[in-house]
Structures are given as C-alpha cells and as structure tokens.
Amino acid sequence: MAGKIKAGAGGRQASLQTKFLLAFTxxxxxxxxxxxxxxxxxxxxxxxxxxxxxxQQSAAKISDQLNLYVNSQNQLSQRILATQQVFTLLPQDEYSLMSPEWLSRSRKLREIMFQAIGPSMDIEDMAVYDRRGNLYTSYLGAS
Structure with missing residues (x-):
C-alpha cells in the first residue's frame, strides 16, 4: 500500500509540473x-x-547625374559631328593603323576633339570609331 501512495503522489506531482510547464509555455x-x-x-x-x-532618393540622384552625363556626351558628339572635316578624315576603305596617313588623320581628329571639349577637360576619354565599329582614334589614347 505504501507503494501505491508514492505512485499516486508522484503522478499528481508530474501532472502539476506538466500544467505549470504548459501554463509557462x-x-x-x-x-x-x-x-x-x-x-x-x-x-x-x-x-x-x-x-x-x-x-529612392539615391536612385533619383543617380538618374539625374546619368542624364546630365548622357546630355553632355550628346552635346560633345554633336559638336564633333558639326565639323565637316570629320567626315573627310574618316577612311572610306581599308586602312593601316600605323601608316603615316592614319597618323596624320588621327592627329587632326584629336585636334577637332580637343576643340570640341574646350577648356573644361571633365571628360575621361573620347573615341572615334570607323564605320565597321572598330576604334579609329581616341582622345587620350585608349589601347
């Protein structure tokens, strides 16, 4: 009988702990x-x-800066294209990159680019491509 009392007391204690744990949880x-x-x-x-x-503010600021940059590039391109010499200096046929004729034309194109940029010099580089999309000359000399 003593064993039954311990088991009964232990069973009540376990259920009280379980209730307390559930309430706490x-x-x-x-x-x-x-x-x-x-x-x-x-x-x-x-x-x-x-x-x-x-x-959003950063994106708007970057967008404005990009628009200003693209507009300045467009203006620069228009200034260069407004010079009629550009079209006569670009080769109409195959050319050799190290021929004296190419060097002379390249120098003249660079002078035109310098005149188009003006004194601001806020441009990293400017390039002129031939009709096939190959680099013909570059203002600062990109390789």
Whole structure:
C-alpha cells in the first residue's frame, strides 16, 4: 500500500509540473508574440520605410547625374559631328593603323576633339570609331 501512495503522489506531482510547464509555455508564447508585434510595428516598419525612401532618393540622384552625363556626351558628339572635316578624315576603305596617313588623320581628329571639349577637360576619354565599329582614334589614347 505504501507503494501505491508514492505512485499516486508522484503522478499528481508530474501532472502539476506538466500544467505549470504548459501554463509557462502559453504565457511565454503570448509575451513573445506581443514582443514580435511591437518590434515589427515600432522598429522594423519605420526602418524599412526610411531605407526605401533613401534608396529612392539615391536612385533619383543617380538618374539625374546619368542624364546630365548622357546630355553632355550628346552635346560633345554633336559638336564633333558639326565639323565637316570629320567626315573627310574618316577612311572610306581599308586602312593601316600605323601608316603615316592614319597618323596624320588621327592627329587632326584629336585636334577637332580637343576643340570640341574646350577648356573644361571633365571628360575621361573620347573615341572615334570607323564605320565597321572598330576604334579609329581616341582622345587620350585608349589601347
């Protein structure tokens, strides 16, 4: 009979521990749920909105800078193409890259490019390509 009392007392103790563990787990889940909702509403959303706004501003700034760069390149190209000498200096047929005629034409084209750029010199390099798309000459001498 003594064995039965111990088993009965042990069984009640285990069920009390189980109930306590379940209650603690339930309360812990409620606290964690409230904390995650709070963090999402107060921390994550404002940070996400702020970072999205900053990225949009950066994209707009980069877009504006790119537009300015493309416009300046277009103006530069138009200044070069407005010079009639350019069309006479470009070869109409096959040419050798190290011939005296090519060197002379290349120098004249570089002079035209220098006149088109002007004193600003805010251009890294400028290139002229032949009709086949091959590099004919470059202002700063890209290889």
């Amino acid at each position: 339930f309360l812990l889940l409620i606290v964690l749920g409230c904390f995650s909702v709070y963090v999402n509403l107060v921390v994550v959303r404002p940070l996400k909105e702020k970072s999205e706004a900053e990225m």
